[in-house]
Amino acid sequence: MNSRQRFNAVMHxxxxxxxxxxxxxxxxxxxxxxxxxxxxxxxxxxxxxxMDPQWITAPVNVQLCPSFDFKVLEDRADTQIVVDxxxxxxxxxxxxxSIPRHIAHxxxxxxxxxxxxxxxxxxxxxxxxxxxxxxxxxKQSSGKRxxxxxxxxxxxxxxxxxxxxxxxxxxxxYDDRRLFDEMVETIxxxxxxxxxxxxxxxxxxxxxxxxxxxxxxxxxxxxxxIFKETLxxxxxxxxxxxxxHGVDVVVVDCDGDxxxxxxxxxxxxxxxxxxxEAGVWQADPVAYRERWGPDLLMIGxxxxxxxxxxxDVIDAEVERLAPLVEAGxxxxxxxxxxxxxxxxxxxxxxxxxxxxxxxxxLSNLAPMLSNIQPTxxxxxxxxxxxxx
Amino acid sequence: xxxxxxxxxxLDGDARGAKAAVEEALAIxxxxxxxxxxxxxxxxxxxxxxxxxxxxxxxxxxISARAMKAGMELLRPLLAETGAKPVGTxxxxxxxxxxxxxxxxxxxxxxxxxxxxxxxxGVDVGPEKFTAAITEHHPDIVAMSALLxxxxxxxxxxxxxxxxxxxxxxxxxxxxxxxxTRRYAxxxxxxxxxxxxxGAVREAKSLLNA
Numbered sequence: 140m141n142s143r144q145r146f147n148a149v150m151h152x153x154x155x156x157x158x159x160x161x162x163x164x165x166x167x168x169x170x171x172x173x174x175x176x177x178x179x180x181x182x183x184x185x186x187x188x189x190m191d192p193q194w195i196t197a198p199v200n201v202q203l204c205p206s207f208d209f210k211v212l213e214d215r216a217d218t219q220i221v222v223d224x225x226x227x228x229x230x231x232x233x234x235x236x237s238i239p240r241h242i243a244h245x246x247x248x249x250x251x252x253x254x255x256x257x258x259x260x261x262x263x264x265x266x267x268x269x270x271x272x273x274x275x276x277x278k279q280s281s282g283k284r285x286x287x288x289x290x291x292x293x294x295x296x297x298x299x300x301x302x303x304x305x306x307x308x309x310x311x312x313y314d315d316r317r318l319f320d321e322m323v324e325t326i327x328x329x330x331x332x333x334x335x336x337x338x339x340x341x342x343x344x345x346x347x348x349x350x351x352x353x354x355x356x357x358x359x360x361x362x363x364x365i366f367k368e369t370l371x372x373x374x375x376x377x378x379x380x381x382x383x384h385g386v387d388v389v390v391v392d393c394d395g396d397x398x399x400x401x402x403x404x405x406x407x408x409x410x411x412x413x414x415x416e417a418g419v420w421q422a423d424p425v426a427y428r429e430r431w432g433p434d435l436l437m438i439g440x441x442x443x444x445x446x447x448x449x450x451d452v453i454d455a456e457v458e459r460l461a462p463l464v465e466a467g468x469x470x471x472x473x474x475x476x477x478x479x480x481x482x483x484x485x486x487x488x489x490x491x492x493x494x495x496x497x498x499x500x501l502s503n504l505a506p507m508l509s510n511i512q513p514t515x516x517x518x519x520x521x522x523x524x525x526x527x
Numbered sequence: 528x529x530x531x532x533x534x535x536x537x538l539d540g541d542a543r544g545a546k547a548a549v550e551e552a553l554a555i556x557x558x559x560x561x562x563x564x565x566x567x568x569x570x571x572x573x574x575x576x577x578x579x580x581x582x583x584x585x586x587x588x589x590i591s592a593r594a595m596k597a598g599m600e601l602l603r604p605l606l607a608e609t610g611a612k613p614v615g616t617x618x619x620x621x622x623x624x625x626x627x628x629x630x631x632x633x634x635x636x637x638x639x640x641x642x643x644x645x646x647x648x649g650v651d652v653g654p655e656k657f658t659a660a661i662t663e664h665h666p667d668i669v670a671m672s673a674l675l676x677x678x679x680x681x682x683x684x685x686x687x688x689x690x691x692x693x694x695x696x697x698x699x700x701x702x703x704x705x706x707x708t709r710r711y712a713x714x715x716x717x718x719x720x721x722x723x724x725x726g727a728v729r730e731a732k733s734l735l736n737a
Contacts, residue, residue: 232626238627238674240628306629360585365586
């Protein structure tokens with residue numbers, strides 16, 4: 140059984156030899172601190188930690204195209220003031236995991252929307268595809284692919300939140316609901332147009348990946364009522380198109396307490412929740428499965444705090460999740476990027492336990508701790524996706 | 528209460544309505560302090576309650592806070608003339624190493640809506656800056672926010688600095704943020720913890736017995 144077959148088997152509750160072993164990545168600081176604790180320098184973490192092929196998506200750009208030019212406006216001791224690719228002026232740490240502080244946004248009203256953003260959301264633009272797309276298509280359609288391949292399916296709220304800032308988009312839904320609705324519709328049209336071309340290529344994608352990050356510890360940033368009225372119909376258009384092309388695993392990457400939005404996403408055909416951030420609200424994939432049943436697919440759910448807590452706690456959690464892993468429809472990964480307060484030894488202990496219990500210690504697990512240097516091989520299959 | 532236009536305007540997040548209602552009330556001789564304490568603050572209390580009950584979300588908090596602010600802009604000079612005091616003064620800031628300001632801004636808005644005077648120190652605020660602000664403004668409460676587990680120790684460091692500076696007992700300390708828990712607050716010797724912006728107002732009032 141190869142990685143692609145295994146991924147599809149688990150997401151469709153079919154028989155498989157073991158669980159995929161996947162992660163969500165690491166804070167930059169974590170790897171530096173781990174180097175003091177024994178992690179060799181210059182390694183590719185995915186390969187070093189023996190991950191199965193993960194998070195590989197086709198090189199289709201469904202975002203702003205062209206993006207804004209990145210500029211450094213001011214270089215300070217510990218931070219920089221930059222204009223990012225979404226037209227946001229922000230202060231960001233040079234070596235901090237903190238979310239940057241937004242200072243100003245290019246998108247502030249209807250005028251800036253129409254002048255600066257709308258034209259960048261032409262889903263028919265050929266610039267959304269690499270120049271060797273036909274070649275890529277032929278390669279991916281050959282049937283020889285042994286890893287799961289995803290297609291990016293964008294973001295209906297998260298992007299607008301990034302472009303405007305939370306406070307501005309929050310008041311926009313009351314001050315100019317028509318504009319908010321129009322933005323969402325324009326983005327959805329753009330995503331659909333780009334997806335149509337990608338899906339028509341004949342590539343059989345294994346999953347689609349959306350990003351929202353629209354929840355925090357107290358729940359959603361937008362009321363479920365407005366979410367249902369404005370977002371759900373467009374999620375449905377996207378998931379319907381995907382389904383028509385055989386893509387029935389639609390992942391949404393959303394941090395925070397997603398409980399109030401989860402049923403609405405399911406209703407809209409977005410059926411795979413990631414990363415199930417355990418957080419102080421105790422999100423738990425076992426409880427979620429009990430509450431929402433097998434229609435809900437899940438990736439994530441292993442609490443960062445558990446990884447920091449110690450080996451006994453890690454072992455207990457790996458064992459606790461084992462029946463759910465066995466049942467299917469669930470791939471366990473850390474519930475976000477691993478932070479620097481997780482000791483390297485703890486993470487290695489977690490991986491060994493995961494490989495033993497969820498991976499059945501099979502010989503087809505990728506080797507762990509092999510000191511493979513970074514390589515560009517396979518990079519043509521990869522397209523950087525922001526897992527945030 | 529629901530038949531009062533000022534109360535309704537704040538509760539519904541109608542800034543223009545709040546301003547108009549204050550103007551109309553003042554025109555017929557209403558007492559500014561009474562408008563604030565009988566209608567506007569109770570409306571914000573109800574906003575907080577609805578947030579806690581899952582009926583209101585961040586957008587509704589923000590537009591209600593904006594309506595409150597619109598009314599307050601008219602009332603503030605009149606209240607100053609009468610010598611009326613705010614419910615309390617709060618110094619807020621995100622701790623050192625942390626640039627995250629969304630949660631802190633929400634808390635500041637809700638505290639202002641709750642009748643507090645807020646001195647916002649911004650983000651990446653070190654212990655010495657908190658200490659200097661407390662010495663300068665003599666607040667009742669210092670409220671610290673952190674998004675990250677790695678920046679949370681900045682809260683402890685600030686409390687230790689307040690102790691070193693001999694001003695710990697002159698101010699209540701309240702903390703919050705995504706990774707922060709009640710247990711952590713107790714561990715580092717904070718006086719209060721809140722997991723939401725509306726809860727922060729409740730905790731702040733409780734600290735001052737207001």
